[in-house]
Structures are given as C-alpha cells and as structure tokens.
Amino acid sequence: MYLVxxxxxxxxxxxxxxxxxxxxxxxxQCFRPRYxxxxxxxxxxxxxxxxxxxxxxxxxxxGLVLTLQLRPSMVDYGVESQIPVIVGIAIxxxxxxxxxxxxxxxxxxxxxxxxxxxxxxxxxxxxMEVSGTNPFKYxxxxxxxxxxxxxxxxxxxxxxxxxYGSYLGVNVKGVTSFSLFWTQxxxxxxxxxxxxAFTKTFFFGFAVGxxxxxxxxxxxxxxxxxxxxxxxxxxxxxxxIFVIDLLAVQVxxxxxxx
Amino acid sequence: MxxxxxxxxxxxxxxxxxxxxxxxxxxxxxxxxxAGFSISLLKGENLVVLGKSGSGKSVxxxxxxxxxxxxxxxxxxxGKNIPDLGAMELDEIRVKVGFLFQSNALxxxxxxxxxxxxxxxxxxxxxxxxxxxxxxMNALSDVGLEHTVDMMxxxxxxxxxxxxxxxxxxxxxxxxxxxxxxxxxxxxxTGKEIISLMVDLKRKYNTSSLIISHDMNCVRMAGxxxxxxxxxxxxxTGTYEKLKQLEDSRVKQFFE
Ligand SMILES: Nc1ncnc2c1ncn2[C@@H]1O[C@H](COP(=O)(O)OP(=O)(O)OP(=O)(O)O)[C@@H](O)[C@H]1O
Ligand SMILES: [Mg+2]
Numbered sequence: 259m260y261l262v263x264x265x266x267x268x269x270x271x272x273x274x275x276x277x278x279x280x281x282x283x284x285x286x287q288c289f290r291p292r293y294x295x296x297x298x299x300x301x302x303x304x305x306x307x308x309x310x311x312x313x314x315x316x317x318x319x320x321g322l323v324l325t326l327q328l329r330p331s332m333v334d335y336g337v338e339s340q341i342p343v344i345v346g347i348a349i350x351x352x353x354x355x356x357x358x359x360x361x362x363x364x365x366x367x368x369x370x371x372x373x374x375x376x377x378x379x380x381x382x383x384x385x386m387e388v389s390g391t392n393p394f395k396y397x398x399x400x401x402x403x404x405x406x407x408x409x410x411x412x413x414x415x416x417x418x419x420x421x422y423g424s425y426l427g428v429n430v431k432g433v434t435s436f437s438l439f440w441t442q443x444x445x446x447x448x449x450x451x452x453x454x455a456f457t458k459t460f461f462f463g464f465a466v467g468x469x470x471x472x473x474x475x476x477x478x479x480x481x482x483x484x485x486x487x488x489x490x491x492x493x494x495x496x497x498x499i500f501v502i503d504l505l506a507v508q509v510x511x512x513x514x515x516x
Numbered sequence: 517m518x519x520x521x522x523x524x525x526x527x528x529x530x531x532x533x534x535x536x537x538x539x540x541x542x543x544x545x546x547x548x549x550x551a552g553f554s555i556s557l558l559k560g561e562n563l564v565v566l567g568k569s570g571s572g573k574s575v576x577x578x579x580x581x582x583x584x585x586x587x588x589x590x591x592x593x594x595g596k597n598i599p600d601l602g603a604m605e606l607d608e609i610r611v612k613v614g615f616l617f618q619s620n621a622l623x624x625x626x627x628x629x630x631x632x633x634x635x636x637x638x639x640x641x642x643x644x645x646x647x648x649x650x651x652x653m654n655a656l657s658d659v660g661l662e663h664t665v666d667m668m669x670x671x672x673x674x675x676x677x678x679x680x681x682x683x684x685x686x687x688x689x690x691x692x693x694x695x696x697x698x699x700x701x702x703x704x705x706t707g708k709e710i711i712s713l714m715v716d717l718k719r720k721y722n723t724s725s726l727i728i729s730h731d732m733n734c735v736r737m738a739g740x741x742x743x744x745x746x747x748x749x750x751x752x753t754g755t756y757e758k759l760k761q762l763e764d765s766r767v768k769q770f771f772e
Binding site: 373376377380381382384385386387388389390391392 | 578581583603607610611613615617618619620621622623624625634635638639640
C-alpha cells in the first residue's frame with residue numbers, strides 16, 4: 259500500500275502543468291491588442307461591487323471578535339492598552355488580506371468558474387469566437403485583470419472596517435478615544451509592514467482570477483461538470499492563497515523588510 | 517411543397533462550388549472520427565450531411581468554421597484554405613459565414629437585443645446606432661419574434677431560442693450558412709417550422725447552406741442534395757429520392 263496514490267500525484271502535476279500553460283497564455287494575450295477595455299471595466303464593477311457587502315461584513319466582525327478574544331489575555335498581562343497595536347499589526351499584515359482573499363475566492367472564484375464553465379458547455383465560447391471575438395481576451399484576460407486590481411481595493415476596505423470593528427470592541431469594556439485608537443494603530447505600523455502585505459494582495463487576486471478562469475475554460479460537459487469546476491476553482495484558489503502567503507513571508511524576509 | 521425546384525444544376529456542372537472539402541482527417545487519440553471526408557458545397561444549394569449520433573458531424577462543421585483544426589486535408593472557402601488561416605483571416609471569412617450551433621449558444625447573460633448586436637459590434641463593422649437597431653429588428657422580423665427583443669434567453673421556449681439563434685446567424689447576411697442539427701431537441705411540429713423558416717430565408721437571401729442532421733424530416737424538406745457520413749467518409753451522395761432507393765444497408769438504415 260502506498261501512502262499516496264501515484265495517479266493522484268500524476269494528475270496533480272498534470273493540472274499544475276496545464277495551469278502554468280494557461281497562465282503563460284494569459285501573459286501572451288494580455289499585452290497584444292485588441293484591448294477589451296469596456297469589458298474590463300464592466301468586470302471590475304461586477305467583481306468589486308458584488309463582493310463589497312460580504313467583505314465589509316466579514317471584515318467588521320473579524321476586527322470586533324479578534325479584539326474581544328484578545329482582551330482577557332491582554333488584561334492578564336496588564337497590557338490592555340496595547341490592544342490596538344496588536345490588532346492593527348495582525349489585521350494589516352495577515353488576517354485582513356488572507357481572510358478577505360479567501361472570501362473573495364469563495365464568492366468570485368466560484369462564480370467565474372461556474373459562469374465560464376456553463377458558457378463552455380453550451381458552446382457560448384465557440385459562438386464568441388465565430389463572432390469575431392477572441393474569447394480568451396474577452397472573457398479570461400478581463401476577469402483575471404479585474405480580480406487582480408479589485409481584490410487589493412477590497413482588502414484595503416476590509417482592513418479599514420476591521421479596524422473600526424476593533425475600535426468598537428475596545429470600547430465595549432473600556433474607553434479609548436477614536437483618535438487615540440488610530441494613533442496607536444498607525445504609530446506602530448511601518449512602511450515595511452504595509453508594503454509587503456499590500457503587494458501580496460495583487461497575487462491573491464491574480465490567483466483567484468486565473469484559477470477560476472482555468473477551471474471554467476476546461477469544464478467538462480454537462481451540469482455536473484460545471485458544478486465541479488466551480489467547486490474546484492474555490493478549493494484550488496484557497497490553497498493557492500495560503501501557498502502565496504507562505505512564499506510572501508519568505509520573500510519579504512529575504513528582501514529584508516521586517 | 518415542391519422543393520426540387522431550387523436544386524441548382526449541379527448535374528450540368530454550371531454551379532460553382534463555394535466550399536471544397538477534400539480528404540479531411542481528424543482523430544482524438546485513438547478515436548478516428550474523420551478519415552478522408554470529401555465533399556463540395558455548390559453555390560445556392562442546400563446540402564444535408566446525414567450521419568448517426570457520434571459519427572463526427574459536429575467535428576466536421578467545426579473544422580469548416582475553423583473552431584477545430586483537422587489533422588490532415590484541406591477546406592477551401594473564398595479562395596483560402598481554412599486550416600492554414602490565422603485568427604485575423606478567419607475573422608474576415610466568418611463575417612461571410614453564419615453558424616447555427618447545435619445548442620443555440622445564446623449568451624445567457626445578455627438580452628436578445630445584445631445577443632443579436634454582438635456579432636455586429638465585434639466584427640469591426642462601422643455602423644450607426646440606428647443601423648444596428650434596424651438590422652436587429654429586421655433579423656427578428658425574419659424569424660417572427662420582434663416582441664422578444666428585450667427578453668432574456670432563459671425566458672424563451674426551446675423553439676423560440678432556436679429562432680433567435682437563427683436570427684443571430686442571419687444578421688450579417690452571410691453568403692454561406694452552416695447549420696449544426698437545427699431541429700434536434702425540438703418537437704416534430706416546431707422542427708418543421710424551423711425547417712420551413714430555413715428554406716424561406718434561403719430563398720429570400722439566396723444563400724448556400726450546409727445542414728447537418730439526422731432528422732429525416734429535415735433531410736427531406738430542406739435537402740437539395742444529401743451526403744451520408746459513415747465511418748468518417750462521405751459514403752454516398754444524391755437526392756433524397758435517389759438515396760431512398762439504394763439497397764445498401766448502411767444508407768438504408770437512415771430511411772427506415
Ligand atoms: N473535443 C473533443 N475531444 C475529444 N473527442 C471529441 C471531441 N469532440 C468530439 N469528440 C468525439 O468525436 C466523435 C464525434 O463527435 P461529434 O460531436 O462530431 O458527433 P455528432 O455526429 O455531432 O453527434 P450528435 O448527433 O450527437 O451531435 C465522438 O466520438 C466524440 O467523442
Ligand atoms: Mg453534433
């Protein structure tokens with residue numbers, strides 16, 4: 259008995275190879291005209307706007323709960339006043355980007371996978387091609403770019419709302435003025451905290467977009483196939499987010515931001 | 517209905533071929549789908565390619581429009597060999613060739629109007645908004661569905677969706693139309709309506725059509741000439757009456 263099925267390993271690498279080719283195709287198509295600007299902006303609006311309420315709500319709860327959970331230990335150590343510092347660093351550097359990206363993967367990754375998947379199986383993608391449209395540019399490039407640029411915006415927003423949630427959390431059992439809270443957060447955040455955290459969000463967005471499109475474009479026939487591509491788009495992009503997060507820490511370390 | 521009247525004089529050889537397919541091969545792995553298929557579509561004729569499900573009819577028609585590349589063989593259309601063309605040249609040809617998909621392929625996320633406007637706007641044709649609106653309404657009136665212009669495809673019945681797809685195919689006034697199983701999935705009555713619509717529109721715009729089907733109603737009503745696709749080759753050609761009288765069991769199975 260093998261611990262790992264060799265077929266599984268093989269199909270994993272096949273998948274990885276196919277995804278790399280797909281990514282390569284994205285970069286070659288991305289810079290060549292014709293540029294689908296109108297469709298890109300439409301996708302930015304759809305992708306950004308659709309996720310806004312969810313991201314805001316989860317961000318708010320995250321900040322609030324994190325603060326309430328931290329509080330007892332901080333009180334035990336007698337550093338209650340440092341809560342905003344800790345929460346600020348935790349949210350901006352790690353929790354905000356990763357949680358928001360995961361929610362984004364769940365919402366947008368699955369919807370891209372399902373949308374392109376059903377377009378594929380009902381021949382809509384072929385129909386675009388015979389109507390003088392490069393479906394890869396029109397559907398894939400626009401969505402991937404929209405994800406890449408909208409996720410950072412959503413994450414910034416989520417971070418801000420999280421911190422506001424945290425401010426309310428601090429004030430549940432204590433009193434901190436609004437301005438003191440923000441001063442404490444920002445005085446302890448340096449450029450080196452913010453830049454790597456912000457940079458990795460572009461990669462998160464790119465991963466969600468490209469994996470969703472890849473899964474949709476390679477959807478197998480039938481409604482079951484469409485469901486499967488939506489589902490595996492979420493699973494694969496969530497894993498990818500963690501992998502990128504891990505790599506980001508290493509790279510940041512190597513480059514000396516810390 | 518006397519459909520034989522529009523047969524072009526293919527026998528006397530005065531009609532020009534608009535598509536010439538020769539020795540087309542296509543395999544998927546070990547699955548040989550086309551194995552030396554050859555046929556010509558003549559100007560102004562309705563050619564029906566008859567074949568069983570899974571015999572490679574959709575593969576054939578997708579090779580013709582350039583959605584699939586054959587392994588070997590040539591497809592000449594408008595003086596070019598389709599498998600050799602790049603994306604830009606294919607787009608130029610596709611303006612003149614309509615394609616009706618087996619599954620209609622209407623864009624679910626767009627209204628009927630946007631579906632019809634899509635090929636107009638994407639093919640780099642300079643048109644004013646007024647011209648676009650006129651062309652959309654003309655195409656819809658050809659299929660008798662003007663009132664659906666602002667509906668979404670999901671709100672339409674199967675037969676209506678097929679008509680809209682037909683309108684989208686016709687909107688650029690193509691010289692050649694390729695139909696992939698225009699009547700599959702429709703009840704026989706709606707199927708006949710679609711066929712007579714196709715025959716009428718063909719008369720009106722004088723197009724040449726290649727129709728892929730395994731529906732004998734469609735073959736009988738629409739086909740000026742019939743080609744039987746068996747085992748990846750063009751096994752027999754002829755008029756409906758001629759093929760019906762053949763004793764060959766592989767042709768006969770379709771007519772029983
Ligand atoms: N993209 C593809 N990859 C692999 N095999 C394919 C592909 N497309 C078609 N085939 C195979 O080619 C064969 C012919 O398929 P095709 O869709 O042309 O059949 P068809 O004659 O149109 O049938 P139907 O009447 O059911 O539409 C089938 O065996 C199918 O499995
Ligand atoms: Mg078919």
